[in-house]
Structures are given as structure tokens and as C-alpha cells.
Amino acid sequence: MTAINRFLRNVSSLSTLSKTFSRRNGHSSAAALPHGSLMPPRKSPDERNVQWVFLGCPGVGKGTYASRLSKFIGVPHIATGDLVREELNASGPLAEKLKGIVNQGKLVSDEIIIDILSKRLEDGEVKGESGFILDGFPRTIRQAEMLEEVLDIDLAVNLKLREDVLIAKCLGRRICSQCGGNFNIANIDFKRENGKPEIQMAPLLPPVGCESKLIVRADDTEQVVKERLRIYNNMSKPVEDFYRRRTKLMEFDLPGGIPESWPKLLHALNLDDDDDKKSASEQV
Numbered sequence: 001m002t003a004i005n006r007f008l009r010n011v012s013s014l015s016t017l018s019k020t021f022s023r024r025n026g027h028s029s030a031a032a033l034p035h036g037s038l039m040p041p042r043k044s045p046d047e048r049n050v051q052w053v054f055l056g057c058p059g060v061g062k063g064t065y066a067s068r069l070s071k072f073i074g075v076p077h078i079a080t081g082d083l084v085r086e087e088l089n090a091s092g093p094l095a096e097k098l099k100g101i102v103n104q105g106k107l108v109s110d111e112i113i114i115d116i117l118s119k120r121l122e123d124g125e126v127k128g129e130s131g132f133i134l135d136g137f138p139r140t141i142r143q144a145e146m147l148e149e150v151l152d153i154d155l156a157v158n159l160k161l162r163e164d165v166l167i168a169k170c171l172g173r174r175i176c177s178q179c180g181g182n183f184n185i186a187n188i189d190f191k192r193e194n195g196k197p198e199i200q201m202a203p204l205l206p207p208v209g210c211e212s213k214l215i216v217r218a219d220d221t222e223q224v225v226k227e228r229l230r231i232y233n234n235m236s237k238p239v240e241d242f243y244r245r246r247t248k249l250m251e252f253d254l255p256g257g258i259p260e261s262w263p264k265l266l267h268a269l270n271l272d273d274d275d276d277k278k279s280a281s282e283q284v
């Protein structure tokens, strides 16, 4: 079933925004369009490239890979955290509603995030976008279920990294107190053990001028990092299972840093046979 049909079928309960969307794209197609509608003809579902979500624990580099991949295949990288921030600076009914919630110090509900996301995807379709890579959503099983009601996600890419490597990487993070640059002093060279793969990751060292000004974020302690991982694992397992049951989950064990992982990730996604795209991504 196409994403749009899926969207339409479930959209009625979601929001006024979605009602706009459903009126424009009603099942009875052209007949439902208001006269003189300026909406461009909808692209056929075959032309939609990807509708992917990226999963992965904090520190794994999810945003980096999602962003690189979105440039590589030419679809937007939609980070829900950024979307919410952008909406706060926008105008219109949804922005006002959001500002009201934030100003009262309340948590932004999943429903509102779905609304903001729907609006973003709708705007994207008008501009001719043919897919997306979603980053930062869903984080919980409830969010995954809600998303499934409005969109037909094709694939959930779950980026994984050995936990000991992940911890070492988080503890190696440094920020320059002067220029704000992000670096990582961890030089990871972990041997194969207990079925865990060998893994090497070069440090990302600062230039000489920053060396004496490096600071550690207060929450990059081993205890905090481990707690963050524990919370993430508890929350994400049901999300992974959700996509696994639907045969949409692709587990990807990162074999190292970006130079080692990137080509393997493309290969795993069947994207490594396109030379034009490859040369384009090298300029990213």
C-alpha cells in the first residue's frame, strides 16, 4: 500500500492539518480536489525513493550517517528535533499551538510532533521531494505505532556499535572552549573478543591552537554515559522489535569510523553500484 493511501485512511483522527492534506489528496482523487486547485499532480508512488527511519543509540553517529546518506540519494534528512525548533520560529496555527505548549513549560506531545512532521512532508511533496530519511523519531513504541498509521516506512536502519567502543568514544569527546569545535581524543583499537568484532577508530584531534582549551561536557562521565545507554536500550528494544516483526529492520554493525563504515553501509543498502552518486558524495 502506498504511503499516501495509508496516510489518507488513517488521517481523519489526527489533525486539522492532516485534514487539509486528505482533502487535497482524497481517495476519489481528482474529483475531491477543489476547483481551481493549484496542487501539482502527485508523483506516482514508484517515484518515491525512500521512506526510511534511522535508529541508533546516542553517540553512534546516527545524525552523521543519516545526513550523508540523504545527500547521497537526494532526499531530505529530517531531524525531528530541528523541525520542532524551526516550527517555533514559524507562524501559523501549529506554530502558535507549539509556542503555547513550550511557553507553559509542557512537553511537546507525540501528536504535535506527528502534526509538525506531516506538515513538513506535505510541504516537501509540493516541492517535489521524493522521499525522506527520518532521524530522531520514532524513539518509543507508541511513536512507532503512530508513525505507522500515517506513513508506510520502508526501512528502519538500526546503527549499532560495540558498547565498550561507544562508551570509550563518548568519554573521548572534547569541546574547544574558545571556538566551540568538537573533537575526540579516543584512539580506539579494540581486538575481537567474545564474538564482538575487531574495531578501529582514529581520534579526531584538535588543531594545535585548540589543544590547551579543550573541555569535557559535564554529562560525558562513564556513569552518565552508561545510564543514557541503559535508558536508550530499554526504550528502543520494542521499537526495533516493531520493525523486525514487519521485516523492515536492517541491523548494521558499524565496523569503525566513517571511512570504514560508509562504503559498507552503502553496500548493505544496495547503493554501492552507482558511480555518479559515489563521486557526488565524495564532495559532500
Ligand SMILES: [Zn+2]
Binding pocket: 176, 177, 178, 179, 180, 181, 209, 210, 213
Ligand atoms: Zn578551538
